[in-house]
Every structure is written in structure tokens, then in C-alpha cells.
Amino acid sequence: MSNCKTHKTCINEALKTAEIICNERGVKLTKLRQTVLKLIWKSHNYVKAYDLLDDLKKIDSSAKPPTIYRSLDFLMENGFIHKIRSLNAFIGCTHPNEHKECYFLICDNCQNIEECCSEQINKVVTSTTGKNHFEPNQVTLEISGICQDCIS
Amino acid sequence: MSNCKTHKTCINEALKTAEIICNERGVKLTKLRQTVLKLIWKSHNYVKAYDLLDDLKKIDSSAKPPTIYRSLDFLMENGFIHKIRSLNAFIGCTHPNEHKECYFLICDNCQNIEECCSEQINKVVTSTTGKNHFEPNQVTLEISGICQDCIS
């Protein structure tokens, strides 16, 4: 479960940040992409592409799979959302400006996902890939289990 | 690229180990499951489920998706193979007896996957989940990039 009090703030923050970053980068956060980002941020839980598509269809009944997947691609490329590979699902990024590598704590019970960064983990990954003479490109670290709020 | 000299040895090892573990556990490594495990071990590269199905069809033309997926499920449950979530692919496990958590170094160039264990990584994961009061269940750590042999 997330601790945000007024979730609207989370959504607005996410949209504003995305807007700013897009301007900096000279890429366009179009109406559609905004809408999709907003739909993803509907909650702190992960969302599936086709659920998103259903949501989008309520707004624009002509939406089709490529509509969603293209927006998802754009949002991922720019770091506004992440794909959770172990779930084939997507989630809004809580700090699109800052991180390099991050990892996810996925609650099997409440579906909430916590996005975390850890210098420690980065170091270990770097050192272990170094030992293997491996040039890392992308790190996927997803930890599923039971979150704080669901343990009791 | 893998360093095995006679890959047949890898396959035989994998099958023998699986056999022994199944006996210990009182579960059955049926003909079909053996065949699928052998097909997965055809190389050290990862394999896709439907490629596997095509291979299996050459042996038993009546094979269908559930044939493969059931065997894959069994082999995963017993730790003889792993699913690589970032690729929707499967790979034989190199040490089904020993490890708890492991991680994968996936070469984008040659498709080889190195399965590694690191006490260090386990510790960091434990400590970081602990800090978040998170009860971990399953850890997915997949690092893609360029392997030693493909860097030059």
C-alpha cells in the first residue's frame, strides 16, 4: 500500500515532471501520451496493457493495441514508467529524474510496487559483472513477496 | 559463449542430476519431461517455448502448447530450468542442487546466458528488503549486456 495522502498529487507531480523532462529533451508529451501516463498513475499498483487499453477506450473508443503500446514505449524510453518483466505489467516511475538502476518490491498480496534505489546494489552488480568481464547494459531486479502492510 | 568442451557431457550431467533429484523427491522424470529437458540443453543459449515445441514436434508430431508448458512448469518447479523473464525464454539450470538465489548475465550479442550465484548479492537483497520491512519470496535478477567473448 502506498502512503500518499491525496493521490491526485502523485498524478499531478508525475505529469508535471514528465512535461518538464520532455521539454528539456525536445520530445513531445502529446495528449495521448499524457492520458496514458495519467491512466497508469491511477494507482500505485501495476497495470496491464490491455486493462489500460480498456480504460483508454472509455475516453477514445477507437483506441487499439498499438495505441497503447506506442505510448508505453515512449513513456518507457523516457523513463516515466517501468515495465515489470515478471508480471508483464507497467508502473509509473516515482523519480524519473534521478536514478540509474532501480529495483522493485512487488507485493503478492496487495499488488503494490515499491520502487527503490540502492547504491549498495549498484555496487554489487558492478563488482560481480566486473568479475565476469561482463559489460552490463540493463539490470532487471524484481523482488516479489509480502509488503510491510500485508505482513500482519 | 560457453566453455564446455563436449557439450554432450553437459546434457548427460543435467539429465542424471535431474533423475537423482526426482528420485529423492519421489516425483517422476517421465520420458516426455526428459525429452524436453534434453531439448532445452541443446545449447547454452536460451530457448523459446514455441521453438521447443517445434523441436518436440519432430519427435512427436502430436505435441501441442500444453505439452511443452506442462513440462516446463514441472522442470521449473523442480529447479532444473529457469525462466528468463526479460526474454520470455527458458534455460537449463547449471547447479540445481545448490543455489537459492541466482542471477543471470545475458549476452545481447551471442545469446549465451551465464548463471551466477553471489553471496554478496543475497546479502544486499536481504538487507535492503529488511530495511523496507518486506518479506521476499522470489528474486528475479537479470543483467543483459555484452559478455567477455563478445566484447573484443
Added chain:
DNA sequence: TCAATTATGTTATAATATAACATCAATTTC
């Protein structure tokens, strides 16, 4: 303005995975 680029619309289909029910084989129990 028109050429090039980028974004979106649209149709179709590819790729991945599972549900549901039938049958067969092995094991246990009486």
C-alpha cells in the same frame, strides 16, 4: 510551401500462455 519527420489510425496477425475436459497410466487400498 513543400519536404521530411514524427505521431497516430487501422487492419491483421504473431507470439506467449492457460482453461477445461477427456483419456490413459501408475499407485494404493481393499
Added chain:
DNA sequence: GAAATTGATGTTATATTATAACATAATTGA
């Protein structure tokens, strides 16, 4: 050893996830 139970496989159908390919529209920039 026959019947009952369990586990494995066969089979049909379909769900879920994702992309290719081509058409059109909007935007940018020379």
C-alpha cells in the same frame, strides 16, 4: 487382482501479450 484414487498426458479451444505493415494526419524546418 479389481476398484478407486491420483498423476500425467492428449486435445480443443481460447485468453493474453505484443508487433508488423501500411495509411493518414500533424508538426517542423528548410
